[in-house]
Amino acid sequence: MENLENKKDLTNENIVHICKNGIQYLQFRKLLEYKDILTHAYSIGKENFRTNKGKDKPIDDIEYKNSMYNYRKLCDAIGCNFNNLIKPIQRHTNQVKIVEKKINKDKPDINLIQYEDLDGIITSKKDLVLASTNADCILFLFFDPIKKVIANVHSGWRGTSMQISVETIKKMKTLGCMPENIICCIMPSIRKCHFEVKEDVKNIFYNQCRNMKELNEIITKDDKGETWFVDTVKINQILLKKEGLKEENIIDSGICSVCNSDLIHSYRVEKQNFSLATAIISLI
Numbered sequence: 001m002e003n004l005e006n007k008k009d010l011t012n013e014n015i016v017h018i019c020k021n022g023i024q025y026l027q028f029r030k031l032l033e034y035k036d037i038l039t040h041a042y043s044i045g046k047e048n049f050r051t052n053k054g055k056d057k058p059i060d061d062i063e064y065k066n067s068m069y070n071y072r073k074l075c076d077a078i079g080c081n082f083n084n085l086i087k088p089i090q091r092h093t094n095q096v097k098i099v100e101k102k103i104n105k106d107k108p109d110i111n112l113i114q115y116e117d118l119d120g121i122i123t124s125k126k127d128l129v130l131a132s133t134n135a136d137c138i139l140f141l142f143f144d145p146i147k148k149v150i151a152n153v154h155s156g157w158r159g160t161s162m163q164i165s166v167e168t169i170k171k172m173k174t175l176g177c178m179p180e181n182i183i184c185c186i187m188p189s190i191r192k193c194h195f196e197v198k199e200d201v202k203n204i205f206y207n208q209c210r211n212m213k214e215l216n217e218i219i220t221k222d223d224k225g226e227t228w229f230v231d232t233v234k235i236n237q238i239l240l241k242k243e244g245l246k247e248e249n250i251i252d253s254g255i256c257s258v259c260n261s262d263l264i265h266s267y268r269v270e271k272q273n274f275s276l277a278t279a280i281i282s283l284i
């Protein structure tokens with residue numbers, strides 16, 4: 001393992017920042033306790049994991065190949081099978097699906113119509129590598145060590161307002177998972193310090209959170225003008241606790257993508273030609 005000397009180190013009480021095989025990534029200390037049955041990572045650095053060839057801001061073949069090369073490097077570094085990657089298209093929905101097997105045989109399931117309109121995937125099957133991508137949006141990695149079930153979920157502000165984290169817990173329960181056993185890890189994302197919204201978005205969250213006693217912490221008005229700052233991580237933490245997750249099992253990286261945009265991709269910083277980071281998780 002190469003060291004991070006002379007480089008910024010994002011290690012904190014919940015995560016470790018690793019540099020291996022020329023690629024950087026974060027791992028959660030809590031998930032590393034289960035490294036005999038589980039592997040995971042959140043990519044750090046300039047590498048791009050954008051793969052969408054669809055109508056929304058399509059990428060070209062060179063960029064696609066480069067992203068797949070980066071996936072291969074990351075999978076090799078953490079010991080999972082690149083060919084078993086499954087990634088939903090991510091359309092800011094609250095749809096979560098249980099997957100049992102791959103669709104493609106010898107290559108990753110990426111950009112497949114079967115994963116259209118889907119933002120979260122769950123599995124209890126070994127060796128399926130669940131992937132998601134972000135640039136400011138929240139990504140969650142879920143793990144139930146008792147039932148050995150994992151989930152990988154994309155929750156942008158729309159997903160948070162539609163409570164995709166709650167939908168995930170409901171689906172995991174259909175596989176026999178008990179909420180008190182489920183661990184939820186929160187990847188780097190835009191945090192309240194930078195998630196500044198106008199009145200229309202503020203109102204969506206106000207309606208969602210009006211009965212939460214933490215409302216005044218979740219939404220604060222900017223002194224200068226007609227904008228607000230919203231804490232979408234806190235909203236999810238409250239929702240997950242209400243679903244029965246233990247506070248100590250909701251583990252936050254505590255990292256803002258905008259504050260750390262030198263190492264973490266941020267749509268708000270990179271704008272039109274943004275790159276994406278990835279979170280991957282697999283039972284092994």
Ligand SMILES: [Zn+2]
Pocket residue numbers: 191192193194256257258259
């Ligand atoms: Zn920030």
